[in-house]
Amino acid sequence: MKRLFLTLAVAGALWTVACSGNGIVNPPPPVGKYTKASLNGQYAFVTNGESFTGGLSATPLARTGSFTADGVGNITTGVEDVNAAGTVSPALQITGGSYTVNADGRGTLTLQLGQNSIDFGITLTSTSDGLMIDETSNSSQSSTGSGNFIKQTPGSFQVSGIAGPYVFDFSGLDGNQTLPCPCPESFIGEFTANNGAVSAGFFDDNDNGNFNGASFAGTIAQDPLQAATLSSFGRGVALVAGQNYVFYIVDSTRVRFISTNGGMLSGDAVAQSNIPTSVGSINSSFVFIVAGSSINGGITRVGRFTANGATVTNVLEDTNDGGHFIKTDSGTNASITLDAANPGRGTFTFTDPNFLNAPGKYVFYLSSATQGVIQEQTTNNSGAVDVADGTIAAQSGSPFSSSNITGTYALNWSGLSLQNGGSFNVQDEEDLLSQVNVTSLNLKGAADIFQFQSGVPVFDLVTSGSISIAGDGTSSTGASSRNTMSVTLTKSNSTTVNFVVYFVNPQLAFFTNNQNMNRIVAGVLKTQQ
Amino acid sequence: MIHTNRNRIRLGILALGIVLGFISPGLAQQSTQQDVQQLRSYNLGREVFLLGTVIKFTTASDTPPMGAHVILQTSSGQIDVHLGNAKVLQAGHLELSPGDSVRIVGETLVLGDTTYFAARIVHKGTQAVAVRNTKGFLTTPASVLTPAQKEALRGVR
Numbered sequence: 238m239k240r241l242f243l244t245l246a247v248a249g250a251l252w253t254v255a256c257s258g259n260g261i262v263n264p265p266p267p268v269g270k271y272t273k274a275s276l277n278g279q280y281a282f283v284t285n286g287e288s289f290t291g292g293l294s295a296t297p298l299a300r301t302g303s304f305t306a307d308g309v310g311n312i313t314t315g316v317e318d319v320n321a322a323g324t325v326s327p328a329l330q331i332t333g334g335s336y337t338v339n340a341d342g343r344g345t346l347t348l349q350l351g352q353n354s355i356d357f358g359i360t361l362t363s364t365s366d367g368l369m370i371d372e373t374s375n376s377s378q379s380s381t382g383s384g385n386f387i388k389q390t391p392g393s394f395q396v397s398g399i400a401g402p403y404v405f406d407f408s409g410l411d412g413n414q415t416l417p418c419p420c421p422e423s424f425i426g427e428f429t430a431n432n433g434a435v436s437a438g439f440f441d442d443n444d445n446g447n448f449n450g451a452s453f454a455g456t457i458a459q460d461p462l463q464a465a466t467l468s469s470f471g472r473g474v475a476l477v478a479g480q481n482y483v484f485y486i487v488d489s490t491r492v493r494f495i496s497t498n499g500g501m502l503s504g505d506a507v508a509q510s511n512i513p514t515s516v517g518s519i520n521s522s523f524v525f526i527v528a529g530s531s532i533n534g535g536i537t538r539v540g541r542f543t544a545n546g547a548t549v550t551n552v553l554e555d556t557n558d559g560g561h562f563i564k565t566d567s568g569t570n571a572s573i574t575l576d577a578a579n580p581g582r583g584t585f586t587f588t589d590p591n592f593l594n595a596p597g598k599y600v601f602y603l604s605s606a607t608q609g610v611i612q613e614q615t616t617n618n619s620g621a622v623d624v625a626d627g628t629i630a631a632q633s634g635s636p637f638s639s640s641n642i643t644g645t646y647a648l649n650w651s652g653l654s655l656q657n658g659g660s661f662n663v664q665d666e667e668d669l670l671s672q673v674n675v676t677s678l679n680l681k682g683a684a685d686i687f688q689f690q691s692g693v694p695v696f697d698l699v700t701s702g703s704i705s706i707a708g709d710g711t712s713s714t715g716a717s718s719r720n721t722m723s724v725t726l727t728k729s730n731s732t733t734v735n736f737v738v739y740f741v742n743p744q745l746a747f748f749t750n751n752q753n754m755n756r757i758v759a760g761v762l763k764t765q766q
Numbered sequence: 767m768i769h770t771n772r773n774r775i776r777l778g779i780l781a782l783g784i785v786l787g788f789i790s791p792g793l794a795q796q797s798t799q800q801d802v803q804q805l806r807s808y809n810l811g812r813e814v815f816l817l818g819t820v821i822k823f824t825t826a827s828d829t830p831p832m833g834a835h836v837i838l839q840t841s842s843g844q845i846d847v848h849l850g851n852a853k854v855l856q857a858g859h860l861e862l863s864p865g866d867s868v869r870i871v872g873e874t875l876v877l878g879d880t881t882y883f884a885a886r887i888v889h890k891g892t893q894a895v896a897v898r899n900t901k902g903f904l905t906t907p908a909s910v911l912t913p914a915q916k917e918a919l920r921g922v923r
Contacts, residue, residue, distance in 0.1 A: 350923050757832065
């Protein structure tokens with residue numbers, strides 16, 4: 238383990254300094270169908286990560302905004318809202334910029350903000366969306382983080398464009414300014430919007446291990462200080478359960494939020510429709526992924542279960558808790574419930590054979606019969622075991638095999654790794670964005686990685702690896718149903734990261750690393766369209 | 767965190783218990799699984815403090831949990847203490863070197879099949895840095911920002 242870490246740390250340093258040296262391996266010329274014209278229009282973007290600025294230590298950073306691409310390599314306008322550990326910089330004007338798109342969908346994006354600029358690596362997953370990592374490393378700022386961008390529908394840029402029921406997942410840091418906070422917070426729930434009024438809201442909050450759930454109301458409005466940003470960028474302000482946010486409308490089905498009064502919460506609200514109204518109508522397998530903080534450090538959990546009404550079987554879960562890996566096979570006493578008072582809200586519980594006296598518990602809000610958000614609420618007599626949330630999605634398209642796990646995918650992971658900061662080794666944020674071509678379950682492609690302690694991202698790593706398919710988790714021997722993936726990154730040196738992978742469908746998978754205790758990362762593998 | 771003398775005595779006794787727990791497999795084996803399960807979350811009621819001398823400080827140990835560790839020589843033996851994120855200590859200008867006398871407030875937690883001592887507050891001389899909050903979650907460098915430093919973050923794009 239230590240050797241791998243050292244390899245990675247040293248490799249990071251070498252990647253940084255050896256760009257013109259010998260022994261550097263570069264990926265082959267990209268092939269594919271994408272061009273600069275593939276990025277054309279207005280896109281709402283988000284990233285979550287860290288920044289270095291003004292000589293301070295790395296500070297948590299969330300940004301949400303909108304940029305306009307002209308289809309020929311220029312960013313013409315935009316705006317973003319930034320929250321750095323609770324310090325808000327509102328409505329920063331994007332005055333220009335540029336972008337590139339390679340044939341494989343990988344590219345770069347630079348947003349100019351007056352005299353300053355921020356840089357991203359991007360991988361298109363279609364002409365309507367893509368994944369991105371912050372790769373800013375200049376004299377005024379270094380910042381990293383993972384996120385995505387989605388094409389906006391300007392016709393919905395009005396308060397009334399946010400209408401009907403929505404579910405949301407806002408996560409990050411709370412607004413507690415008393416040392417040693419801000420502290421981790423997960424805030425998920427649902428509300429109904431109608432011409433600026435927010436009603437029928439209900440939330441589940443895990444603020445630093447303190448659970449709270451309650452109904453709420455709120456408002457959605459034009460920003461009185463930046464009124465024109467609503468019609469121009471879909472930007473406005475919202476009050477949700479007493480907390481102020483800025484929002485960006487993607488379209489009537491998705492709105493992106495970032496908090497603006499203390500704390501640093503951000504996430505999407507997704508329109509809710511066609512949700513099951515009784516447990517009996519749920520008959521599907523689900524994959525879930527959550528990430529957050531535990532008392533041991535960072536934590537990721539990826540898993541799956543099969544629901545046939547309230548009866549739940551085939552529970553599998555893989556946990557990376559502070560660099561310690563826990564396999565949960567054959568969770569027992571598993572069940573799901575639906576909350577009759579709050580449509581789409583429910584719970585999933587099971588007995589983890591590893592923790593017989595602290596059953597796993599999750600609360601979820603479904604946005605449809607196949608999608609939702611999820612928050613872990615596992616406790617023991619002393620309190621919450623973590624603050625973590627994420628996504629739940631119905632599993633389909635199995636059996637998974639080389640026949641349907643094929644084609645080109647965007648790959649992104651984010652989390653913590655042990656890195657060499659120059660003066661000493663330390664845990665810090667790691668973000669990777671790649672594009673891979675999967676053939677016969679072998680991966681080949683290219684990636685950018687930003688191990689933040691180095692201060693400089695590393696570009697165009699040769700990416701290779703393989704996927705091992707064991708099933709969809711429904712076999713009688715759950716432990717044998719785990720799918721795995723190894724990803725090898727090569728520049729002047731190479732390192733391999735091993736993952737356990739849960740396929741939602743052949744086009745989408747969630748994964749977390751399950752070896753190498755010096756890394757806690759989770760990610761997504763998403764097909765390119 | 768300020769303890770009264772009475773509390774210090776009580777915590778000192780508890781600390782001894784913790785130390786003995788670390789060096790006595792027999793005692794560890796007496797713990798029921800239910801007891802161990804409670805060590806999955808942080809409980810201020812279980813807190814003790816350790817007094818010792820730094821043997822080795824590692825900013826990034828290869829022993830889980832990931833992060834900084836210090837090996838302390840106490841009156842009852844050596845103890846490996848998890849200190850969380852080394853950048854928090856750095857931001858708090860607290861340096862640890864072999865031979866330093868420290869006082870560490872924390873408690874025993876479980877991770878997998880093993881237990882470890884999780885620090886919440888590290889004291890060295892008159893310096894003290896919180897590496898965990900009262901719920902046991904690791905602090906970040908953002909936890910120790912001054913108001914002026916927070917204001918400077920408005921320059922972040």
